[in-house]
Amino acid sequence: MVVERIEKKELILPIIFGILFSFIYYKLPLKYFIFLLLGAIGIILTFYDVRIGTYIGVLILPFIPDMLNLIYFIFLIGIYICKNLFKETNPLTKDPVDIPIIMYAILILISTITSIDPSGSFRDLAIHLTSIGFVFVIVNNIKTKEDFNKFVTLLVIAATLVALYGLYQYKVGVEMEDKWVDVSSNPDVKARVYSVFGNPNVLAEYLIMIIPISLSLFWYSKKIHKKGIFLITSLILTIVLVLTLSRGGWIGFAFGIFMFVLLVEKKLLLGIIPIALLGLYFLPQNIINRILTIGSLKDSSNAYRIRLWKITLEIIRDNWLIGVGFGYIPFKATFETYIRTMPAYHSHNTYLQTMAEMGVLGLIVFIIFIFVLYKYAIKRLMKTEDKYIKTMAGGVLAGLSALLAHGAVESVLYLPKIIITFWTLVALILALMRISNESKEIS
Numbered sequence: 001m002v003v004e005r006i007e008k009k010e011l012i013l014p015i016i017f018g019i020l021f022s023f024i025y026y027k028l029p030l031k032y033f034i035f036l037l038l039g040a041i042g043i044i045l046t047f048y049d050v051r052i053g054t055y056i057g058v059l060i061l062p063f064i065p066d067m068l069n070l071i072y073f074i075f076l077i078g079i080y081i082c083k084n085l086f087k088e089t090n091p092l093t094k095d096p097v098d099i100p101i102i103m104y105a106i107l108i109l110i111s112t113i114t115s116i117d118p119s120g121s122f123r124d125l126a127i128h129l130t131s132i133g134f135v136f137v138i139v140n141n142i143k144t145k146e147d148f149n150k151f152v153t154l155l156v157i158a159a160t161l162v163a164l165y166g167l168y169q170y171k172v173g174v175e176m177e178d179k180w181v182d183v184s185s186n187p188d189v190k191a192r193v194y195s196v197f198g199n200p201n202v203l204a205e206y207l208i209m210i211i212p213i214s215l216s217l218f219w220y221s222k223k224i225h226k227k228g229i230f231l232i233t234s235l236i237l238t239i240v241l242v243l244t245l246s247r248g249g250w251i252g253f254a255f256g257i258f259m260f261v262l263l264v265e266k267k268l269l270l271g272i273i274p275i276a277l278l279g280l281y282f283l284p285q286n287i288i289n290r291i292l293t294i295g296s297l298k299d300s301s302n303a304y305r306i307r308l309w310k311i312t313l314e315i316i317r318d319n320w321l322i323g324v325g326f327g328y329i330p331f332k333a334t335f336e337t338y339i340r341t342m343p344a345y346h347s348h349n350t351y352l353q354t355m356a357e358m359g360v361l362g363l364i365v366f367i368i369f370i371f372v373l374y375k376y377a378i379k380r381l382m383k384t385e386d387k388y389i390k391t392m393a394g395g396v397l398a399g400l401s402a403l404l405a406h407g408a409v410e411s412v413l414y415l416p417k418i419i420i421t422f423w424t425l426v427a428l429i430l431a432l433m434r435i436s437n438e439s440k441e442i443s
Helices: 002-027 032-046 050-060 066-084 097-114 118-141 145-174 200-220 224-244 247-264 266-281 287-294 299-320 326-339 350-381 387-406 416-441
Strands: none
Touching: 002 200, 032 050, 032 326, 050 118, 050 145, 050 326, 066 118, 066 416, 097 118, 097 326, 097 350, 118 326, 118 416, 145 200, 145 224, 145 387, 145 416, 200 247, 200 387, 200 416, 224 247, 247 266, 247 287, 299 326, 299 350, 326 350, 350 387, 350 416, 387 416
């Protein structure tokens, strides 16, 4: 009798959910029902294991709206906190990198409070603090090389799906905004792919972070079928990067590949230049022409950036200590007081943008954070005898390097999906440090 009662109780919840989803299915269109059903499954799995929530997060990040992404990551952080509230766990890595991250978080909070438009700054503050929260969720849940490998594989799968959609756009043709290319300098450019990101330069920012990670998986894989898979994903991602026609993305990519070779396999350094020159031979003429305009002052896009930088330097001169306030909204409002005929959301330079928003102190803290991250990553991860950790660390650092190089001609920490991906790569470095530490303790 007792067993029968237990079995009946266990049946109640599935029956209730069955009735509920049947009703929802009846009331909602199919696409909304599928979205709701998948969301419910994701929430249940996240409650079961926060690691699954992190896997879901990186997989869906490029494909859902920014607000839904923000809500999901806040939910994920909340679940992690609730599950560890009464446990003796340390969310920090106990590494020196923690301190610059905390300093940066405190500084953006202060910069929001002192902003000329605190409510406008809150948008960027929420995105960055959520991303930093996600960093500590990753670090404290991706604890083994197996977990890490699943995470980065899903990261590459998501990027490959993004790239495949970009290839589809290139095949069927997509509308191109006039401001995306100077027709007089590039008359033969007919399309620039942007996939789910809405802008080819933003797509390039995303791809250059992931390509070195895909290359790392290819480089390390011992099984021939895995090597083949990650070689294909790396080629797809690279081809779509070329099709974005993002010159800043290409510069970032070149620097990222240089860093990958320098960190993972120095023997390839001598082969980079001839391989690059050989690759240029096979490129279409319109892409060659696009490359040749990278340093041209006659190109309207380059001239526009230089003008932006000059005005941004004036803003920095007048607000050098604490800046105008964190985020693009205070910057945009200030910029328009200097020139009303040239509205701009950002300065097209990450470092000038950081100084304009948070002053010289903000730039110093950001540079210290990057310096400390690289210093300890290279010191601890690139000198290890563990080939997997060394190879993956090289790929993640190369991805960060590519984005930071692109940041010289683009404000890369502007859109939520790129901000979250940037902090995700930071989290992967910290996760590798913790994995490396624990593997040494075990041995």
